[in-house]
Every structure is written in C-alpha cells, then in structure tokens.
Amino acid sequence: MEPPSDNELVQEVRNGRRQAFTALMRRYQERVYWVARRIVGSHDDADDIVQETFVKAYLALGEFRGDSSFFTWIYRIAVNLSLNALRKRQVLNYLHESELLSRILPSQDDPGKDLENSEIESALQRAVTTLPEKQKAVFVMRYYDEMTYEEIGRVLKTSVGGLKANYFHALRKVREYMRHEIQDGEKPPYG
Amino acid sequence: MKYRMEKNPLTDEAEHELASEIRQLAGSPAGKGSRPPDAYWQNLVVKINGKIDDATSGKALSISWAARVAIPGVVAIVSFLVGLHYYAPDASRHAPSVAEVVLALPPAAIDSLLVDPSGADASLSVEDVATDVFVFSRQQIADYFIEDGNPGAAVDGISDRETSTILAVLASEQK
Numbered sequence: 001m002e003p004p005s006d007n008e009l010v011q012e013v014r015n016g017r018r019q020a021f022t023a024l025m026r027r028y029q030e031r032v033y034w035v036a037r038r039i040v041g042s043h044d045d046a047d048d049i050v051q052e053t054f055v056k057a058y059l060a061l062g063e064f065r066g067d068s069s070f071f072t073w074i075y076r077i078a079v080n081l082s083l084n085a086l087r088k089r090q091v092l093n094y095l096h097e098s099e100l101l102s103r104i105l106p107s108q109d110d111p112g113k114d115l116e117n118s119e120i121e122s123a124l125q126r127a128v129t130t131l132p133e134k135q136k137a138v139f140v141m142r143y144y145d146e147m148t149y150e151e152i153g154r155v156l157k158t159s160v161g162g163l164k165a166n167y168f169h170a171l172r173k174v175r176e177y178m179r180h181e182i183q184d185g186e187k188p189p190y191g
Numbered sequence: 192m193k194y195r196m197e198k199n200p201l202t203d204e205a206e207h208e209l210a211s212e213i214r215q216l217a218g219s220p221a222g223k224g225s226r227p228p229d230a231y232w233q234n235l236v237v238k239i240n241g242k243i244d245d246a247t248s249g250k251a252l253s254i255s256w257a258a259r260v261a262i263p264g265v266v267a268i269v270s271f272l273v274g275l276h277y278y279a280p281d282a283s284r285h286a287p288s289v290a291e292v293v294l295a296l297p298p299a300a301i302d303s304l305l306v307d308p309s310g311a312d313a314s315l316s317v318e319d320v321a322t323d324v325f326v327f328s329r330q331q332i333a334d335y336f337i338e339d340g341n342p343g344a345a346v347d348g349i350s351d352r353e354t355s356t357i358l359a360v361l362a363s364e365q366k
Contacts, residue, residue, distance in 0.1 A: 018240075018243075021243075022236055022240065025235075025236050025239060026232075026236060029232060029235055029236070030232070033227075033235075043227065047235075050235065050239075051235070051238060051239050051242060054239045054243075055239060055242045055243055055246060058243050058246075059243075059246060059247075084351045084354065087351070087354045087355065087358055088349070088354050090358055090361075091349070091354055091357050091358060091361075094361055122217060122218075123216070123217065124213065124216075124217040143210060143213070164201045164206075165201065167206065168201055168205070168206060168209070171206065171209040171210060171213065172209065174213055175209055175212055175213050175216070178213060178216040178217065179216065182216055
C-alpha cells in the first residue's frame, strides 16, 4: 500500500486528524532542519526554527491553497524564519559590539563569541556564513539540496535569472574563501 | 578575455565546475555537520505537538511586549475618560489633584507606564527625574531588555519588521 500523498495528509489534517500532521512532520523534519541549520549555522537555532516552522504551518494550514507543493510551502516558511533569525542575530551582534553592552556585561571576555557559530565544523560551513543572506539561501538550496532553479524560485519568489546570478556569486565567494583557508591556512580578508 | 569570461559566467558548465571544485576542497560531497541522534527527531515531533497544543488551546496567545504595556494603559485612559464623562469636574467642588487622579488609576496601569521600576528610589527628588518621562536613555533601554545577563532577551521580543527597521537605521548610521 502506497503512503498517502502530501495533499491527502493535508486534507486529513483539515478534517481534524492531527496524526496526519505528525506524518507530515516526520516526512519533512530533517529537510527543514538541515536547510535551517545550513543558513543559521547552529543546531540550537535550527532546532528553534524547525519547531516554529511546523507550528506556523499547522496554524496557517487553512491558508495553504495548494498552488505549490506542501513541501515548497513549508520550505519557504523555514527559509524566511532562518533569514529573519540571521537579521536578529545582526542586531544582537551590534548590541554586543556597542560599548553599552560591554559595560553591562563586563565578565564576558569576548561577548560576541558565543553568537558566532561555534558548531561550524568545516571550512565550507564557515564559508557559507560569510555570504549575504540571499546568496546564502540560494547556495544552501542549490548546492546542498540540489533543487532546480524553478523550485528555488517558487520558494524565494525570485526569477531564475536572478537566482543564477546569486548562486554564481555565492559559488565564487565560497571557492575563494576555501582556497584561502584550506590552501593558505588563513582566512580571507572579507567575511 | 578573462574579464569577458567573468562578466558572462552563467553557463551550466561554469556552475558545474565551480561546484565541483568546492566539493573537492570541502573533501566530502555532502558537507553536512554532525547529524543529531535519532532520539532528537522523536523528541522534536513531541515538542512540536506540545507547542501546537499550547497554541490551539490559547495558552500561548501571543501578545507582543508593546501590546502588554499598551493594553492596560489604554484601559486606564478609557476608564479615565468615562469617569470624566459621568463625573464632570464641578467648579463649585474641590478639583482633584494630579496625585489623586494618578492614585485612582488601577495599579497595573501605573506599572505599565514605568519602564524601569527597579530604578525608582523613594529618596529621588524632582530634579532627579528627567524632564520628559517618555525619553529613555540607552542605559535604561538596555537595562530593561537585558535581564539576568541574558542579552538574547534583547532581540527575542522584537518583530521581524522591527528588526528590519533597526538594521536599516544601523546601516545608515554606519554610512
């Protein structure tokens, strides 16, 4: 017997069967987790985002019209939440850098340190963190998830031409970063 | 020649070559970090279901910080106006002082107007108080947001739109 399709499960959830949503979560939790983790760079943040993604999706299921697939829809929620988390981190980093916070929290030797991605395990992940947010999202979807430009376009609501340019710039920046870090043993001056 | 190639790089081959080079440099095709253990995924579903239960039962009704402050304030003002309507000041009677009016407000309404009650001190003189009580120093704002040495609290409560606004302001300041 074939497992039910996403649309069938969505319909069951709308009919009040909560277990159907659990089935959708089990189906997509890993992919949602990984796209979030690759964008935000840490497990803890990705954990928050994946939870928020599914809660938002459940609460907004009535608005899901089925124009795109359920996966595209939920993926878009996760990407948007991840990018918003990055923006909030920027604000937090600013607070840490300000002299104000250093007066309030004098005990921390390097207050911004815990905000950086301590879990970043490879040069590639470090390189990804240096990308601007749009390029980062496109890179994660194209490089890791091997999504087509049309699929990415449906998630980010952007033209294929723009996505190609973003991805190409991202590839070049990542390559340069890795060449410097791996081959020369030092980080490039930008980032 | 090289410049022209850089300006027109959006070919499938160029993309493939770059991606391949990065995979080679990365040393692994996937480049994944460590995967959380299986127990994490089981717990994740339980946690999400719990949050959905909370949200649908109304326990997690989301009221922003601003709304939490504004609602008692609005209630107090409306109550005050209603009171004025029914008990209009009579010149022949003793007019209530500001202190009497303030003391007549519900305690929650008074609290909602205080940004930093911890900073209040009974020994403060009038001169110690800022001219405009609604102008707060950066120090006061930071004290309010940063509770128990947890700077994360400073951004947890701000909306995505507020975040964008703050970043735009910061960017313009840096210019």
